Amino acid sequence: MSEIRRRTPLHTRKPLEAPGGAARIAELPFLGKLVLRVDPQAGSKAVEAATGVPLPAEACTATGDADTAILWIGPDEFWVITPRDGETAAAAALEQGLAGLHHQVADIGSYYTAIEIAGPRAREMLMKLTMLDVDARAFSAGQVAGSIFAAAQAYLWQVTGDDQPGGPAFRLFVRRSMADYMWCLLAEAGFEWGMPRQTPVGGETWRLER
Amino acid sequence: MFLITCPYCGTRDQSEFSNAGEAHVARPEKPEDLSDEEWADFVFLRNNPKGLFAERWIHTAGCRRFFNMLRNTATDEILAVYKVGETPPRVSTAEPATPSGEAPIGSGNDAVKVERPEGGE
Numbered sequence A: 001m002s003e004i005r006r007r008t009p010l011h012t013r014k015p016l017e018a019p020g021g022a023a024r025i026a027e028l029p030f031l032g033k034l035v036l037r038v039d040p041q042a043g044s045k046a047v048e049a050a051t052g053v054p055l056p057a058e059a060c061t062a063t064g065d066a067d068t069a070i071l072w073i074g075p076d077e078f079w080v081i082t083p084r085d086g087e088t089a090a091a092a093a094l095e096q097g098l099a100g101l102h103h104q105v106a107d108i109g110s111y112y113t114a115i116e117i118a119g120p121r122a123r124e125m126l127m128k129l130t131m132l133d134v135d136a137r138a139f140s141a142g143q144v145a146g147s148i149f150a151a152a153q154a155y156l157w158q159v160t161g162d163d164q165p166g167g168p169a170f171r172l173f174v175r176r177s178m179a180d181y182m183w184c185l186l187a188e189a190g191f192e193w194g195m196p197r198q199t200p201v202g203g204e205t206w207r208l209e210r
Numbered sequence B: 001m002f003l004i005t006c007p008y009c010g011t012r013d014q015s016e017f018s019n020a021g022e023a024h025v026a027r028p029e030k031p032e033d034l035s036d037e038e039w040a041d042f043v044f045l046r047n048n049p050k051g052l053f054a055e056r057w058i059h060t061a062g063c064r065r066f067f068n069m070l071r072n073t074a075t076d077e078i079l080a081v082y083k084v085g086e087t088p089p090r091v092s093t094a095e096p097a098t099p100s101g102e103a104p105i106g107s108g109n110d111a112v113k114v115e116r117p118e119g120g121e
């Protein structure tokens, strides 16, 4: 039997950087991602006890930190983000804490992957791909939004603020079948600042810049 | 390009949303008691007014929730958005002057919009 290995959707891609630290992209492999459906009023205490992170009280925001966080996805829908391999324990704790309450916990860790987009030009790279208002005045650290990026639906989360050394850091959660497409388009969006272009697995070509 | 205000997420680009047809169409309580005609009416027939219309939208790329919208179909003016289960707010809007005429404010369909110079024919 051959060796069993986990592979991320972007396992063929290496992190990319634009010269001078203008922007960088990297896949964050195997982050735990759980969908949690629960009425926030009824479940907030149990969720906080199970994960150590309170449910976001405001729409389109995140609570917690870069390692363990809860993202607001809808009025009764949240994503629980855990460190690598942390999702099983988190799901079990949530199931235990929410027992008896109307809820659902689903592991979507292999359905989505996370791409980190960071650096002073990260915002401008995203602006090339989405109609979402990602200006710093409209989208700042701790905010979350589902939108269309290029032609793919994805969730954007700004993890660290623009005042951080090295610039702001965003995470884009994209479905695995669209991960390579998104990766190549992000590289293309960074081409203006010297990020190397990437050839899609399918061999298509596109140009955001002449 | 239009901006649509999701009652949960706020104002976003229209590309994030999908239209889901006429709002406030209640499913019959006892479908088995309906005649074929009444059932067909529920399943297939919808109002299609030129002017004020209550319709369902879903924030497909965002929070994925359905909500209702009051929209002037002649001008694409969005008059109100409200959550499912809420009563439609009272609004007023410019209705087309004739069955085939355009509303006095600009039509959303630029392809058929006829502009005449001031005072001219």
Ligand SMILES: [Zn+2]
Pocket: B006, B007, B008, B009, B010, B059, B062, B063, B064, B065
């Ligand atoms: Zn929404």
